[in-house]
Amino acid sequence: MLKKIGKGITIVNASAFAAVILFGGISMFFTYDILQNAQEIQELNEDVIMIDSIHSDIYKLVLDMHHLLLEEDEFTSNDVIELLDSIKNNVLSYISHEHKEKLSGTNRELVILDEMMINIEKLYSVKTIIDKFSASGKFDKDELFLLEEYAYNIEELAGDINVIHVNKMNRWVDASMKKMWMIFYIYILFISLGGFSIYAGHRALLKKVANPIKELATATIEFADGTFDKRVYTESQTEIGLLYKSFNSMADSIQENDEILRKFNEELEEKVIERTAELRETRDALIRAERIAAVGQIAAGVTHEIKNPLNSLAINTQMLMKDLTKKFGAGSSANKSASLIKHEINRINNILEEFVKYAKFPKPKFFNNDINQVIKEVTDLIYDNANESDVTIKLSLQDGIPTLKIDARQFKEIFLNLFQNAIMAMKNGGTLKIKSQLENEKIIITISDTGEGITEENLDNIFTPFFSTKEGGLGLGLPIVQRIIESHGGVISCKSKVNEGTDFEIILPLERVDS
DSSP, rough: OOOOOHHHHHEEEEEEEHHHHHHHHHHHHHHHHHHHHHHHHHHHHHHHHHHHHHHHHHHHHHHHHHHHHOOOOHHHHHHHHHHHHHHHHHHHHHHHHHHHHHHTTOEEEHHHHHHHHHHHHHHHHHHHHHHHHHHSOOHHHHHHHHHHHHHHHHHHHHHHHHHHHHHHHHHHHHHHHHHHHHHHHHHHHHHHHHOOOOOOOOHHHHHIHHHHHHHHHHHHHHHTTTTTTOOOOOOOSSSSHHHHHHHHHHHHHHHHHHHHHHHHHHHHHHHHHHHHHHHHHHHHHHHHHHHHHHHHHHHHHIIIIIIIHHHHHHHHHHHHHHHHHHHTTEEEEHHHHHHHHHHHHHHHHOOOOOHHHHHHHHHHHHEEEEEHHHHHHHHHHHHHHHHHHTTEEEEEEOOTTTOEEEEEHHHHHHHHHHHHHHHHHHHTTTEEEEEEEEEEEEEEEEEEEEESSOOHHHHHHSSTTTOOOOOOOEEEEEEHHHHHHHHOEEEEEEEEETTEEEEEEEEEEEEOOOO
């Protein structure tokens, strides 16, 4: 199953966004709570100020009452009444404020405030004392001394309210500090998780995306440089894995096509070489055919224009020699001259016969023959000549070679020509190796000598008519050999190295083997 990287990244981003929202929401909630505490403290501060005002007025009231105890003073008496009214109004106002803030009305502050109002009401009896003082001019200090206790009670109750305020402030401050620390811890946790997530994401991207893409890019460069067997492998089930599979599939296809193209080019090159060789052989055959045709025309003219007069000369020379022998004797100089003329006429006649033989090549007469037997018969003919030239003949004829439909007389002429040429090439003696073998439905005959060899420039011309390196040679022996072999559907080739020897190879097909 394909795991999409984009989907994974979206999930990670969504998770990160959700974490940010969550941590941000928690932080905002704590911050809001801190602000609420700050607002409560601010409102409580107003209460503290009001209580401080009440406490201050009570303190002044106590001082004025002490002053009255020490010295009767009408002005101070009036000040006590005003302070008492002010304290009562402030307490009533604070009670009203507390009732608005605390609808239940059962909190500790309201209880204290109620007790404070009771003490304030009791303090109002000081007004009676002051009124008596105004009427009689006498001040009852004992009663005033008793009333001072109520003032101290009010002062103590105000202190109790301040304690309540301080406790509230401490609780709110502590709660706010805890929430501040919670925000700090969340911030540290968020930074840590964020840093770890970024590092883990970086490593994951390197492993899952960046490095595979880098590896794929390297493989693509190598592939572009001709390394068609380059492949990439991964266990990833994401788009990267799919990309790897696509690359490998593309590489397999290109490599397969390249292999097909390479084989096609090789086959095409081989066919071109074969076709070129065939065309060369056809060209050579046409050239030989043209030459043979030309030689045939010449041979016809030679036979008519030279052969007949030459035969007449030979007959007359024979008659002349008889007459000279009768008249001057067999050892006379005239008879010797006539004999020389006869010898040259015979030599010219032999050349003409060889020439006509090449030009008017007879068709082979095919009969079943044992090629090994034909070779043995010819080696028997040249054995004495080879022995006189200090040449050793080594036969390596494979047994079981099938009979061939060949013209045995023409093949004897082939072997006789090649064997004699090999013996003449080994002027200081040597070894003549003759080998036959059956290979791939073809008979291969190899004739090797250890003679003087053939130069490279002459090797290409040895089958050309009238080309000869022998003194007095007509240059038709090897061309006749080639024509006989080709007329049997075979080919002949030659390899040679100067001062090392020469190898002739004859390849004959088995198409004419008896079934």
